Amino acid sequence: MRPYFGIQALLIVTLTLSPVTAAAxxxxxxxxxxxxxxxxxxxxxxxxxxxxxxxxxxxxxxxxxxxxxxxxxxxxxxxxxxxxxxxxxxxxxxxxxxxxxxxxxxxxxxxxxxxxxxxxxxxxxxxxxxxxxxxxxxxxxxxxxxxxxxxxxxxxxxxxxxxxxxxxxxxxxxxxxxxxxxxxxxxxxxxxxxxxxxxxxxxxxxxxxxxxxxxxxxxxxxxxxxxxxxxxxxxxxxxxxxxxxxxSDPEADFGEDWANAVDFIAATHFSTDLQTTNQFQAFLPQRMLTEGDVLPSISDFSPQQNRVLLSLTALHKANQLTGGLLLKIWQKAMSTEAGRKMGRKLMEELASSQKFDPVGMYNDLKGVDLTAFSFLRRSSFNSD
Known part of the structure; x- marks a missing residue:
């Protein structure tokens, strides 16, 4: 049950958490x-x-x-x-x-x-x-x-x-x-x-x-x-x-992880004004990734950069394992202004919080039983 609980926890956090504002x-x-x-x-x-x-x-x-x-x-x-x-x-x-x-x-x-x-x-x-x-x-x-x-x-x-x-x-x-x-x-x-x-x-x-x-x-x-x-x-x-x-494989993976993440970012109506974008981009890698780069221990990247990159990997993996269901649930949660506001705060938390553990979440994703999501599919999309 532990792998499923990891995904369930991610969804609960995604849908209900009201996290603190990013400190960085x-x-x-x-x-x-x-x-x-x-x-x-x-x-x-x-x-x-x-x-x-x-x-x-x-x-x-x-x-x-x-x-x-x-x-x-x-x-x-x-x-x-x-x-x-x-x-x-x-x-x-x-x-x-x-x-x-x-x-x-x-x-x-x-x-x-x-x-x-x-x-x-x-x-x-x-x-x-x-x-x-x-x-x-x-x-x-x-x-x-x-x-x-x-x-x-x-x-x-x-x-x-x-x-x-x-x-x-x-x-x-x-x-x-x-x-x-x-x-x-x-x-x-x-x-x-x-x-x-x-x-x-x-x-x-x-x-x-x-x-x-x-x-x-x-x-x-x-x-x-x-x-x-x-x-x-x-x-x-x-x-x-x-x-x-x-x-390189790490850079190619990062590119695809980033493209996947944009769908989640977009659903929150993330503000792309000058200041907010600059704040967010501080967490992106300052160079191309090479074959020797292994997350979350890239020595010349900050802890926040390592955390964000691994979070993007985990998010992409979760969306793939659920056949895109995670994105659909996220988009449903972001369908109101209140939901989008909460989603933007969650993004800040993923980038800055020491409590969020992308390593544990990533490990939880291995071996997930996809049938566990059948009830989520029914409950999320058969009723509004």
């Missing part, structure tokens, strides 16, 4: 440059800062500075909708995207993992983003597609030039390169990102006073944004499964 925080001084992604000040901040050729704005999404420029334009053009949520656009929930991309760049995850080229390395083209990188290909669908969705929604107004994204040297068929191209190949994904930006645009007319440009519930905006975010990952994950072969 980053002191994000509003004047400190380290709160921004690397080279943020060098990224193009206006669409016309990109190359304009043959009446087209041409963007090289395989250059870190230019891909970051797409994010910067999204942040700048949507800033007016977030004036009620803090100064300097820090409350904008799109910050999670460029900050995550900056973490990938800083930790070497955008460089050529096959080492066949010098793409992404200091002794080569440091700003090059490799198409052989699993992380960079996954991120394409969280950079180019949101950007083109915003273009289609009208976030940038009426553009005098068409947007064209340059293709990589390899795997050209795995990507799309314009609003028309992406609309024809991935219409449902484009719809989800377009819906988020259309929601922002629609709030202009709901402003309660002249001092406030727009009025909306952040929870609603986060719901639409995360819906598009998980759709991007779900579409890209099987497409780039073969790229994991270039990574």
């Amino acid at each position: 925080q980053i002191d994000n001084d509003a004047t400190g440059e380290d709160i921004y992604p690397p080279l943020w000040d060098r990224a193009p901040e206006n669409l016309l800062d990109f190359l304009v050729k043959d009446k087209k704005i041409v963007i090289n999404a395989w250059n870190y500075r230019e891909r970051m420029g797409m994010y910067k334009n999204l942040l700048n053009s949507s800033a007016k909708y977030f004036t009620a949520f803090g100064s300097q656009n820090f409350g904008n929930i799109l910050w999670g995207l460029p900050l995550q991309h900056g973490w990938q760049f800083r930790t070497g995850r955008l460089a050529d993992p096959s080492s066949v080229t010098s793409c992404g390395y200091e002794d080569g083209d440091l700003l090059c983003i490799s198409v052989r990188s699993w992380w960079s290909c996954m991120n394409y669908y969280l950079a180019v597609i949101p950007f083109l969705g915003a273009v289609e929604a009208g976030l940038f107004g009426q553009l005098q030039y068409e947007i064209e994204i340059l293709p990589p040297e390899e795997r050209r068929d795995d990507f799309c390169y314009s609003v028309t191209d992406c609309r024809s190949h991935i219409p449902k994904l484009m719809d989800k990102w377009k819906a988020y930006f259309e929601y922002l645009l629609s709030t202009e007319h709901k402003a309660g006073s002249p001092a406030t440009f727009s009025s909306f519930k952040v929870d609603d905006a986060l719901g639409l944004m995360w819906r598009a975010h998980v759709a991007s990952i779900a579409y890209a994950l099987p497409k780039f499964q073969d790229s994991l072969k270039y990574l």
